[in-house]
Amino acid sequence: MYSNPRDWIAASLLPGIGAVGLKRLAVARIPPSRLLDADPGALRLAGARRVTVQAIQDLNQNRGEPFARLERCLDWLERNPVRCLTPDQDAYPGLLLEIADPPPVLFVRGNPDCLALPQIALVGSRHASRAGADNAYRFAGALSEAGLVITSGLALGIDGAAHQAAVDRGAATVAVFGTGPDRLYPRRHAALAERILENGGAWVSEFLPGTGPLPAHFPRRNRVISGLSVGVLVVEAAPRSGSLITAKMALEQGREVFAIPGTIHNPHAHGCHRLIREGAVLVESVEHIIEQLGALLGCFVPVETPGACAPELTQPEASLLEKMGYDVAGIDQLVEHTGLAAPELLSTLVSLELKGVIEPVAGGYLRCR
Template sequence: MESKDIYLWLKSMTGMTNRVIENIAKNIGDIENLFDISDKEIYNLENINLNIKENIVKYKSHSYLDNIKEELYKKDVKYVSIADKDYPSNLKYIHNAPKLLFYKGNLSIASSDLKIAMVGSRKPTAYGINSAKTISKQLSNEGVNIISGLAIGIDSYSHEGCMLGNSKTIAVFGSSVDNPLPRKNVNLSNKILDNGGLILSEYNINSVVIPSNFPSRNRIISGISDGVIVVEAASKSGALITVEFALEQGKNVFAVPGNINSEMSRGCHKIIKEGAKLIENTEDILNEYNIISINSEEIGKNYDNIELNAQTIKIIEAIKHEGCVNIDSICDYTGLGIKSVNAILGELTLNDIVLELNNKTYSLNV
């Protein structure tokens, strides 16, 4: 019997963790032999809970395994084990690597040349949203596949940005692949598949979803990747759990700096102080992997070359000078009346040249 079928059989049983499977393998030498050994030998396995031994004996039948496989087939869910050659190459070597992955879509992109994870706040600012979509799209156009967790916020915008480019995106679930969570993102999950991407999980269909699944899946997000970007995160953001896994796994960590007065910048600034690479554009990321941008003209808009009138250029220069500025300061800087400034800012916002942030403050679109 193939090892992936043995893993599928074992993972269907309550309490069957990676560590338990490793202990079983140590006992019998080759996990593929488990289905053929006697009940007595199973009960003699060392360092294995009695309930688990009883379940192994109880469910040791080809018909039981066939029923599990039939359920997966009906839901168009495939599976791959750590022993298979098409298992994601980066993931194989992390601590507590999943023995089995369930997936839909194109598994090969999980072993492609360069994959970058993007994570961040579930309640991003306009600046964070724009940064996630822009960076993701630009990396995608450079041939980089983007990984995230399908969560509301930065995760979702990172997936969407990637699909606006040329590459594919991977969503790692904290639930089973037939049960995308949050439910609000079911359509996004389907869109990822329609776009030729991949959704995957270590949890079998019909699995009970518990809160610890989500921090645990972060090790897979970072594990598949070649590096992790934190776009926007509060000081206690769950995104920083992914950073911890990335550091343990020896991955590059990048962070987008933000407004020093914004709580959503605290997490990014913290990890920058601790050694994460501050990024201002995608070239900062590509340089770490010795990749020369093939779309350098797309990286950073040159507002000096846009045909705009003198008043509009004054306002752009004011925002460029300050980075993030409120409308009163723009008036002071330019000497223009508030009605004129309001009208021009409205036009610039509609044309995606300027972003309106909180409390009537403005920033240039990255």
């Protein structure tokens, strides 16, 4: 017997309680279905704050801001093709239910069935290098082909590359919002978000319609990304970034954490290196992830990480690329190592950049492949 989603939405609007408080009340046999009718004294004994009890009384009397927001939300749900999942429903993701603070409501647009499939989260820098975005795209594509649903946050950089790889293969991918289900953010990914729905994926949000992209919402979104997934792959991350917060939450939730190493000269690789030092699994191929997940993914067949088609290089381009190595190479350094005149060197560098083999970074150029 399922409770009315209205009860859960109302409970999520109560001040001073949150997901953990709702879980505590449920242990005290005061679930959302009984919350609005509960005795104030019993609520206080179960740890409910005075402001929470007052808000419940206001809801019962159809007054106050929580009641107004509840009515707006219910009206929006009636007019939009969005499903509201609550923890007492079978369709609510089982892995997410296991975390310490499962969202009391999940608004899902698209295909809710994909939330029941094994998911792996790909996260990383919004300011990804070309090499990082390429890694995200190739790993996400291979993991999709191995049978996993790609889950990420629809942000610029690594998130976008991961979602794009899935939809390009016609595979389901899950975008977890840090906004309400009616607010696409960033708007630059509006077309990508629509393709997610077209390919049997889903948009997921725990925030009520109309909620904007406030900074405090994204750590909450990150716990949902990791909570939905059997593991988290960090592709690129600075030492202080939301990706590391996601990785930390994943560890607390008992999920596997994977990290792709990079050059020591790339500041967006330092976060991955830190994770590896702290015990994350260093991965160089999709097989490393599949092997580590082991029995959880026993029904999936590992596939080789597809390599991008290597562009044809002229002899001068190949020679220059070999002398560059895999660290950042400055112009003066390359002039010294190659013996080329600056105009010829710059011309060859531009050609390599146009072929997607190198990219300009702070201090010079970095090899992408």
